[in-house]
Amino acid sequence: MTQTSSRPDAPQGGTEHTRQENHALKADGISAAGSIVMAVAGSAPAYSIAATTATLVGVAALGAPAALLWCGIPMLGIAWAFLYLGRLDVNAGAAYSWVARALHPILGFLSGWALVISATIFMVAGALPAGAMTVTLFAPDQANNTLLITSVGALWFLVMAACVLFGVHVTARAQWIMSVIEVGILLVFAVLMIVRASTSAHAGPSFSWDWLGFQHLTGQGVFVSSALIAAFYFWGWDVAANLNEETKDGHKSAGSAGIIGVIIVFLLFEVFTIATMVILPAKTIEANSANVLSVLGEAVWPGIGGKILVIAVALSTIATLETTLIQVTRTLFSMGRDNTIPKIFGSIHRRWRTPAFATLIVVGVSLILFLGANLIGSSVQDIMNNAILSIGIQIAFYYTLAGLAVVVAYRKVLLKSVKNFILIGLWPGIGALFMGVMFVVGIWQNFQNDAIVVNVLGLGLIVLGIVPIVIFYRKASGYYKRRPLELPDELDAAAPPNVDDRDPAAR
Template structure:
């Protein structure tokens, strides 16, 4: 699909630049597993009631992610477009919902970039022991902005450099987490763990041991957040060696590998410290356990894990947003300038730079206004995730609807699985709205019009998207005249599970 531009720029991204391993690395790194565990595990332990079922929550949270990953796989087979949700929902459900799906991706990525940048800035100082700078909002913000600038530049220079950077950052992160798991469990087995240690048990994987269904749902909301990001591997489909197969398979495998990482670290952390210690240090579980597990100065490697996690995710968050806006631009759903591709690097340079600039503006603005609003905006992120992941699941079923009865496998894998995943995420969206409406559930505890700020921020962004979409339609009706489509029967028949 050609990019419309007034310059003599190339009309495609750099095809064949990424192999399967690079796809997989981008998908895992985008979730920031080290940071996600550090910031979320303690809260998951807290909401499960008895505290020992955190691994069960992570297991249950994996289910909708795997189901939606199946939807990504089948939609990517039919349409390997870097716009992913935007392109697929447009094809299946029409241009209006497609535009909103693309908008949700852009907003979600910009929102999370502020938090990732802050973590990268903070941990840069913690790594070198500069505590006074770590306590300075201005210093942390300045370094966080620098991280965004560096990662934006890497994304512009080329997808291969981006992938190589990810391999290094993710490698350091995963090795550190693996070392933590091994050392913690060895100390538990040898009796060298702390007084709160608990012998690990497979019963921790049983979600039915959680006393309250409400507690399970609350844990599920947190769990879905820490899995979010694996879809980045599909946004680089046009730059992949096997665009119709590789990215989709990598997305599914990424969710499985994330499950292993999360469950193993949760087991090790709970066994070593016990639930109370994790709850007491919920803001940063890994750093709190680092000194006890590794001792000084080896505890620094956990700081490195969180730092590399945030840095890697900063980069891989830029990738999907730039490619979503590129896809929207060439479909005439956004200004065509956003579809410009750099003549040398073959990357969406204008979209990438704009993404970095908007992320910096959002981060600095929220830091100036209130750090509480920064965290409230992060709480609203779950709404965006559930919205566009759910849309993708529904789009898969609708797009393939005429082919679902070709076989039992087709009905289950292309129909039931994506539909169930979408239904779960719709329920999560509704539950999130109910929870976030309570001001007590916000970081600040403030009330805006009697409603919690996270809900105002989340719904406000969706409403803003509707306004911008209608404004764009006023002068650019061509895109909005597109009619929903169905999958080519030949494509459906060739898909695994799609044969009769």
């Protein structure tokens, strides 16, 4: 399939060539396998399980596995949308560019803005567990030292920022090391937990297949709340799309990596969620909401299991700080390149070929917010809960638009084959509908439950994106008048038949 790109074309010489090179990321810096590693690391399986399992079980109870399943199916539809959109437009902004060209430029900008906001909020919340896990490993007697935890978390954040800044090769190597160790540990414990749950007495209820049905998600607001939490579990796999300009054969590899990443993390999430519910009593899960994976490890492998899983969580948290930085900096880079925000965000470092200015600004803002969140006296759990729910709203927003974008972009060929209808039309459409409903109903529920902070962070910060639209609308005329996505000739039903260049008569 032929891909098109909204990246600036590089002329062959002169000052114009130099100017365009200043907006070109390092090509082929990540392999196809490396792109899959990035997608898995972006969802941060160990971190997501440790930080979110207690919250999900608290909301959905026995329906927690069902929430993951019924959110995972439409999420996979969004992954198919990213795959097919990425084949038409290779752009570091991903949904920011695709939604603009398929639906409307303002919706495209708000899609990118939602990702920037959600990623920034996450980095504030994500650095805390990184610090906490490190302190737990090396100085367990200081586990309640907020200043130490904050400082160590900030230090890890700076280390990952340096990896992102110094080049995509450094980023990829760091992710290979951290993610292989993390997923390896999780796979070993997955086997141990299955054996333990099937052969030994356990403190929780016995597994039943009806845990995967809807019957445990029927309480008032239970399904929507649990679905938004489940969306937070999966979120991050689309970092592979933001790296498509830097990935070998990125128009194919990046989208495939997203699908494979969603499938891998879904299986890990289900196994660990079910095992947690079976092996640990409900009161233990609730009492150890910030450290449930460590308690689970200790129950499965007494004496050392908890410490090993703490290592996995620490690696996962540190790794996902890096992938989140990639997502936000590449999106800001694409925005700056289009002049929809200050142009300097679209510049890159001449040696490292990374968006250095965007990276440094994001690091500075995140550190300020990170320190501020701790100084206002909020508990770690309050910060995490508000962050998870608000990010869930923002995720649902831009995933909804991406799902709609692929249906509109490929509308001429949806009925050309069963494959097109299912993978480009039906499945992404269901994903978009699901995410859209979660977005609207989630906001409504927050108003009813007086969760004003969540709506301010989740919806209010998206609306704030109107400000740069107004300020930079004229300067970004190229973006706001951007041509629609075009299908390759072999898919476009309206295109004339291709001329066979091998036929001399045709020439």
